[in-house]
Amino acid sequence: xxxxxxxxxxxxxxxxxxxxxxxxxxxxxxxxxxLPSIRELAQILKINPNTIQKSYRLLEKNKYxxxxxxxxxxxxxxxxxxxxHITSIKLKLSENIRSLKIxxxxxxxxxxxxxxxxxxxxx
Amino acid sequence: xxxxxxxxxxxxxxxxxxxxxxxxxxxxxxxxxxLPSIRELAQILKINPNTIQKSYRLLEKNKYxxxxxxxxxxxxxxxxxxxxHITSIKLKLSENIRSLKIxxxxxxxxxxxxxxxxxxxxx
Amino acid sequence: xxxxxxxxxxxxxxxxxxxxxxxxxxxxxxxxxxLPSIRELAQILKINPNTIQKSYRLLEKNKYxxxxxxxxxxxxxxxxxxxxHITSIKLKLSENIRSLKIxxxxxxxxxxxxxxxxxxxxx
Amino acid sequence: xxxxxxxxxxxxxxxxxxxxxxxxxxxxxxxxxxLPSIRELAQILKINPNTIQKSYRLLEKNKYxxxxxxxxxxxxxxxxxxxxHITSIKLKLSENIRSLKIxxxxxxxxxxxxxxxxxxxxx
DNA sequence: GTGGTCTAGACCACC
DNA sequence: GTGGTCTAGACCACG
Numbered sequence: 001x002x003x004x005x006x007x008x009x010x011x012x013x014x015x016x017x018x019x020x021x022x023x024x025x026x027x028x029x030x031x032x033x034x035l036p037s038i039r040e041l042a043q044i045l046k047i048n049p050n051t052i053q054k055s056y057r058l059l060e061k062n063k064y065x066x067x068x069x070x071x072x073x074x075x076x077x078x079x080x081x082x083x084x085h086i087t088s089i090k091l092k093l094s095e096n097i098r099s100l101k102i103x104x105x106x107x108x109x110x111x112x113x114x115x116x117x118x119x120x121x122x123x
Numbered sequence: 124x125x126x127x128x129x130x131x132x133x134x135x136x137x138x139x140x141x142x143x144x145x146x147x148x149x150x151x152x153x154x155x156x157x158l159p160s161i162r163e164l165a166q167i168l169k170i171n172p173n174t175i176q177k178s179y180r181l182l183e184k185n186k187y188x189x190x191x192x193x194x195x196x197x198x199x200x201x202x203x204x205x206x207x208h209i210t211s212i213k214l215k216l217s218e219n220i221r222s223l224k225i226x227x228x229x230x231x232x233x234x235x236x237x238x239x240x241x242x243x244x245x246x
Numbered sequence: 247x248x249x250x251x252x253x254x255x256x257x258x259x260x261x262x263x264x265x266x267x268x269x270x271x272x273x274x275x276x277x278x279x280x281l282p283s284i285r286e287l288a289q290i291l292k293i294n295p296n297t298i299q300k301s302y303r304l305l306e307k308n309k310y311x312x313x314x315x316x317x318x319x320x321x322x323x324x325x326x327x328x329x330x331h332i333t334s335i336k337l338k339l340s341e342n343i344r345s346l347k348i349x350x351x352x353x354x355x356x357x358x359x360x361x362x363x364x365x366x367x368x369x
Numbered sequence: 370x371x372x373x374x375x376x377x378x379x380x381x382x383x384x385x386x387x388x389x390x391x392x393x394x395x396x397x398x399x400x401x402x403x404l405p406s407i408r409e410l411a412q413i414l415k416i417n418p419n420t421i422q423k424s425y426r427l428l429e430k431n432k433y434x435x436x437x438x439x440x441x442x443x444x445x446x447x448x449x450x451x452x453x454h455i456t457s458i459k460l461k462l463s464e465n466i467r468s469l470k471i472x473x474x475x476x477x478x479x480x481x482x483x484x485x486x487x488x489x490x491x492x
Numbered sequence: 493g494t495g496g497t498c499t500a501g502a503c504c505a506c507c
Numbered sequence: 508g509t510g511g512t513c514t515a516g517a518c519c520a521c522g
Contacts, residue, residue, distance in 0.1 A: 009315065011521060025226045048522055086226060093219050094240050099212050102149045103205070107241050114237050117217050118230050134497060160509065171499045176510080184307075192378065193506040193509045257512060272471045283494065294514045299495080316494045316521040332472060339465050340486050345458050349394045349451070353487050360483050363463050364476050380506060417507055 001036075004045055012047055016055035024064050024075055025085065035065060035073040124159075127168055135170055139178035147187050147198055148208065158188060158196040247282075250291055258293055262301035270310050270321055271331065281311060281319040370405075373414055381416055385424035393433050393444055394454065404434060404442040 002019045004012060023029045035041075038056060042049040056073050059065045063081040065073045100110050125142045127135060146152045158164075161179065165172040179196050182188045186203035188196045223233050248265045250258060269275045281287075284302065288295040302319050305311045309326035311319045346356050371388045373381060392398045404410075407425060411418040425442050428434045432450040434442045469479050 009313070011315070013521080022222075022225055025222075027227070051522065054521090082226070086223070086228075089219050089222050089226075090236065090240065093216065093237065096212050096216050096219065097237070097240055099145075099148075100209065102145055103209060103212075104149070105209075110241060111234075111238065113213065114216065114220070115234065117213065117220055118233060136497080162509085171501090172510095173500090174498060177497090179510090190378070190510070192380070192511070195509060259512080268468075268471055271468075272473070285494080294516095295495095296515090297513060300512090302495090313495070315496070318494060328472070332469070332474075335465050335468050335472075336482065336486065339462065339483065342458050342462050342465065343483070343486055345391075345394075346455070348391055349455060349458075350396070351455075356487060357480075357484065359459065360462065360466070361480065363459065363466055364479060382506080420507065423506090 002041065002045065004047070013051050013054040013058070016041075016045075016052060017058050020055070020059055021062075021064055021085070024081075029075050031075050031077055033075045035075070037072060125164065125168065127170070136174050136177040136181070139164075139168075139175060140181050143178070143182055144185075144187055144208070148205075152198050154198050154200055156198045158198070160195055248287070248291065250293070259297050259300040259304070262287075262291075262298060263304050266301070266305055267308075267310055267331070271328075275321050277321050277323055279321045281321070283318055371410065371414065373416070382420050382423040382427070385410075385414075385421060386427050389424070389428055390431075390433055390454070393450075398444050400444050400446055402444045404444070406441060 001023070002016060004015055008015060010018075020029070020035070029035070035056070036044070038049050038052045042052050045052075056065065056067070060067055060073070062084065063076055064085075066076050067073050097110060100113070101107075105113075124146070125139065127138055131138055133141075143152070143158070152158070158179070159167070161172050161175045165175050168175075179188065179190070183190050183196070185207070186199050189199050190196050220233060223236070224230075228236075247269070248262065250261055254261055256264075266275070266281070275281070281302070282290070284295050284298045288298050291298075302311065302313065306313050306319070308330070309322050312322050313319050343356060346359070347353075351359075370392070371385065373384055377384060379387075389398070389404070398404070404425070405413070407418050407421045411421050414421075425434065425436070429436055429442070431453065432445055433454075435445050436442050466479060469482070470476075474482075
């Protein structure tokens with residue numbers, strides 16, 4: 001379910017966080033579904049439990065999951081995180097588009113680029 | 124010309140780098156124009172000369188500027204960096220769009236969002 | 247493993263870089279093998295950690311090693327750097343041969359010189 | 370006769386030195402021919418006379434030219450510099466060939482490479 | 493304990 | 508004056 005990329009220079013806790021936000025946003029992990037326990041996942045990925053702990057705290061902070069002490073970590077309801085999630089992506093998009101404008105590209109040219117990305121991008 | 128944002132968690136050398144890529148991309152700094160000397164800029168921003176040097180080395184590596192030892196740092200020709208600059212932004216855009224798709228947004232919805240960003244964004 | 251030459255006018259960080267490219271090219275340091283930590287090597291060579299870091303950054307830039315923050319620096323896969331490594335040497339050879347031609351040596355004479363170097367050179 | 374390359378990161382005095390060693394080695398400047406005066410050349414190249422001075426001192430030290438106080442700088446006899454000139458190039462060649470050996474290339478492969486350089490190189 | 497960032501300040505080569 | 512190199516040492520994020 002989760003795999004790590006050794007050549008990725010991002011911190012491990014962030015990689016784990018990103019994987020889970022993807023799994024949750026795309027509904028592969030469904031509302032109220034239980035995430036793997038910290039110790040279990042740590043063993044599977046052969047990393048330190050503290051690292052998983054950090055990822056889970058971050059997911060909780062951003063409302064992707066909720067924690068029940070002694071029971072585990074569970075996927076939160078969509079509306080808990082969805083808006084903030086999309087808003088944060090919009091913010092990044094906004095910065096990138098600003099960069100393209102600064103480079104002198106016209107609005108039309110930018111939309112053209114975006115469209116080609118959306119269509120080519122078969123993920 | 125250049126200001127630092129204390130609240131920004133990015134490394135200082137990156138903030139300086141970003142400011143200059145903007146000034147250069149937007150043609151405010153023109154080809155062969157001299158950048159402030161390392162020491163001078165360090166004094167103005169009240170940071171260490173080594174930090175500026177790191178920014179300038181990064182700018183040089185990415186072909187935004189060229190360095191003449193004993194003379195200073197100068198804006199490079201556009202075609203030296205422009206393509207790689209835009210390509211790297213496209214890459215980031217591509218990742219953000221992928222995130223939106225994963226969140227379940229349709230292509231039409233995404234283009235709508237982009238258009239609203241482009242038009243609102245009056246920079 | 248690594249020694250410095252006080253009489254060498256090259257910057258220390260370059261000497262360290264050169265030693266490692268040799269150790270890696272000659273397979274004495276093998277793929278994924280860990281390099282000494284920055285602090286450790288700095289202590290052994292009695293130089294500043296920043297200087298080692300500069301060497302390691304250069305090795306990373308040229309794909310000889312990859313860096314995992316908090317874990318260490320490791321030898322990269324051969325194909326990451328090999329081609330560019332040999333190409334850069336060819337470039338230098340080309341310049342030197344050009345110099346000999348300019349001095350009036352014939353092609354035959356040059357090949358003769360090269361052969362004698364290759365055979366004498368028992369490294 | 371002499372031109373400078375602004376994009377060349379080599380020190381100017383070295384560029385000037387290199388140009389003259391080429392002109393002298395290739396017999397374009399002939400024995401006992403007078404070099405341009407320091408001030409004259411400085412004006413033409415729009416650089417500081419001290420810089421030319423440094424190049425000429427280096428040429429003199431390496432026996433490419435001889436200086437007559439109050440008269441000028443003149444091309445020295447071939448045998449004054451030729452041997453040391455060629456020896457220094459051999460040294461560089463030797464280092465490059467050593468690098469190729471370390472990378473695992475066989476003697477035969479190296480000679481092959483050299484031959485292709487010599488033949489392609491139409492300078 | 494690892495690398496990443498940053499400071500304060502020195503000395504050098506070059507112009 | 509300029510940038511390039513180097514030192515000594517600090518603080519932080521990460522594992």
